[in-house]
């Protein structure tokens with residue numbers, strides 16, 4: 001059911017690769033809620049992914065390639081988006097993450113620092129670069145909303161998550177620091193959503209992902225949130241109904257983050273001991 005929550009709003013959605021991507025589901029929901037937006041991803045993802053299909057489903061949304069580590073590319077995304085959409089931007093989704101160490105299964109304690117720097121650059125500093133580019137070009141309207149996607153490994157250790165945990169901690173810190181600056185400067189809101197483990201290309205690349213996923217499912221009173229539910233939550237943050245929410249890391253995880261243990265998990269552990 002659509003509520004016209006984003007009617008007349010203009011946005012930019014970074015990070016839709018295929019239909020499993022969180023950004024894909026969020027784009028569909030933004031379209032359903034009346035927004036117009038551009039889609040951006042890394043040049044290689046534009047070649048390998050299915051973003052053209054998504055564009056067609058979203059009223060032929062313009063696709064603008066950008067490596068999110070390049071401020072030139074990001075400035076181009078904002079300039080072109082304002083041109084194509086006919087004005088300043090009301091919402092931005094940062095749904096970008098990649099760790100060469102995770103990909104190559106290099107353990108955290110034996111990290112390659114070159115890889116580590118790439119992880120931080122792509123998965124965290126790019127969020128700062130997105131906002132710095134927007135601020136430089138004065139590309140956002142007052143009360144615009146910027147959202148990035150995070151994971152609870154920023155607060156608690158999940159060993160297979162490797163250096164992405166450090167990247168997420170920095171991502172959430174950037175939301176607070178930039179949110180403070182952008183709030184005073186232009187009433188722009190900046191938040192991160194800490195999402196349940198979700199079956200996507202980036203998610204499934206994490207070692208032990210299946211175990212994370214099932215453990216979280218059994219621990220969370222409401223069960224894991226899926227990508228479509230993440231999209232529903234995200235559009236509330238892009239809407240005018242949440243104008244005073246900023247600098248927050250918002251858990252969207254069925255209660256996982258505040259649950260110590262569940263009866264089901266205790267029973268399973270007891271069974272294994274018998």
Ligand SMILES: NC(=O)c1ccc[n+]([C@@H]2O[C@H](COP(=O)([O-])OP(=O)(O)OC[C@H]3O[C@@H](n4cnc5c(N)ncnc54)[C@H](O)[C@@H]3O)[C@@H](O)[C@H]2O)c1
Pocket residue numbers: 015016017018020021022023041042045066067068069094095096097098122149150151194195196197198199200201202203204
């Ligand atoms: N899947 C999960 O379990 C989960 C849970 C919590 C948070 N997240 C976060 O959600 C976000 C989206 O991930 P997803 O799970 O939808 O997977 P995904 O693989 O579909 O999306 C990751 C995106 O990052 C893009 N990307 C990588 N390097 C880039 C670069 N240099 N420049 C521009 N784009 C680049 C990829 O092309 C891809 O579209 C990530 O930040 C991820 O960490 C995922």
